[in-house]
Amino acid sequence: QVELAESGGDLVKPGGSLRLSCAASGFRFDDYYMNWIRQAPGKGLEWISDISSSGKTKKYADSMKGRFTISRDNANNLLYLQLNNLRAEDTAVYYCARGRYYGSGSHFDYWGQGTLVTVSS
Amino acid sequence: DIHMTQSPSSLSASIGDRVAITCRASQNIGTYLNWYHQKPGKAPKLLIYSASSLQSGVPSRFGGSGSGTAFTLTISSLQPEDFATYFCQQSYSAPFTFGPGTKVDIK
Numbered sequence: 001q002v003e004l005a006e007s008g009g010d011l012v013k014p015g016g017s018l019r020l021s022c023a024a025s026g027f028r029f030d031d032y033y034m035n036w037i038r039q040a041p042g043k044g045l046e047w048i049s050d051i052s053s054s055g056k057t058k059k060y061a062d063s064m065k066g067r068f069t070i071s072r073d074n075a076n077n078l079l080y081l082q083l084n085n086l087r088a089e090d091t092a093v094y095y096c097a098r099g100r101y102y103g104s105g106s107h108f109d110y111w112g113q114g115t116l117v118t119v120s121s
Numbered sequence: 122d123i124h125m126t127q128s129p130s131s132l133s134a135s136i137g138d139r140v141a142i143t144c145r146a147s148q149n150i151g152t153y154l155n156w157y158h159q160k161p162g163k164a165p166k167l168l169i170y171s172a173s174s175l176q177s178g179v180p181s182r183f184g185g186s187g188s189g190t191a192f193t194l195t196i197s198s199l200q201p202e203d204f205a206t207y208f209c210q211q212s213y214s215a216p217f218t219f220g221p222g223t224k225v226d227i228k
Contacts, residue, residue, distance in 0.1 A: 026212075044207055045157075045165065058138055061152040061216040062122075095164055105153040106212040111164035 002026040002110045004096050009115030016086050016119070021113055022096030030074040033099035035108060036081045038092040045094075049081070050099060060081070069120040086119045093117075123147050123211050127220035133176045133228040140196040142223045144209035147217040156185055158181075158205040159222075165208065167185050169194065 008020040024032070036048040049060045049084050069082040079096050083093040093116050097108035124147035134140050144154065152172035157165040170190055171184035182197040196203055204227055209220040218222045 044221050045210070047210075047215075047217040047219070049214070050217075059215045060123065100170075104151075106217070107155040107167055107170040107210075108157075108165075109167050109170075109176065111166070113164055 004110055004112035006096050006112045009117045011118045012086055012117050013121050014087060017115060018083045020081040020094055020115055023076045024060035026080045029077040031086055031099050032081045035097045035099050036070060036094060037097055040092040091119050122216055123212055123218050125209055125218050125220040127171055127209060127223050131224040133226055134199050135228045136201060140201045142194045142207050144192040145218050146190045147209055150211045150213035152188050153211055154192045155210045155212060157208045160205045183192050206211060
């Protein structure tokens with residue numbers, strides 16, 4: 001069965017950095033786009049970024065472009081999100097999600113359990 | 122960016138009730154609209170994609186309709202496990218924005 005497991009969340013000071021990982025299993029990882037989505041405490045969902053199956057194409061939400069970097073290691077079925085220059089408003093649970101892309105549409109059919117990033121001094 | 126709204130923001134309903142949640146997009150998104158629900162402390166779960174296609178394994182009491190800028194998620198007969206927060210999400214263009222959510226709780 002499809003499983004996604006995030007790790008790397010931690011308490012970090014403002015201005016700090018963190019790398020999140022998502023280990024995928026139960027499907028052919030290099031056949032799928034992958035996404036990062038976050039949810040601040042008690043708030044809604046915010047899409048962060050996606051990466052194509054090969055890793056060549058990446059998209060970002062404007063508010064995170066330049067500070068966050070998505071990447072993947074298809075040999076080891078791993079997805080990453082590098083978070084730099086963190087701010088208090090980046091405090092959230094970060095989810096990885098598998099993307100099903102077709103024509104111009106897509107959806108997120110499997111999600112990990114999330115990893116908590118807390119930015120505070 | 123495409124802005125998504127939902128109504129109501131919350132509703133109270135009883136087991137067996139028919140429930141409808143509305144989602145509106147700030148521009149025409151065709152049928153590139155997905156629905157998820159989320160229980161406290163858990164990850165969201167896909168229910169409906171492409172406005173009206175039922176995700177595999179999701180009970181048939183869930184249905185989706187609409188196109189363009191107005192969409193509806195309907196639960197034909199509310200069950201105990203359906204008490205959750207429901208989100209719509211557009212996949213027409215990045216950034217793939219979500220609605221603010223509709224919390225469904227027990228009356």
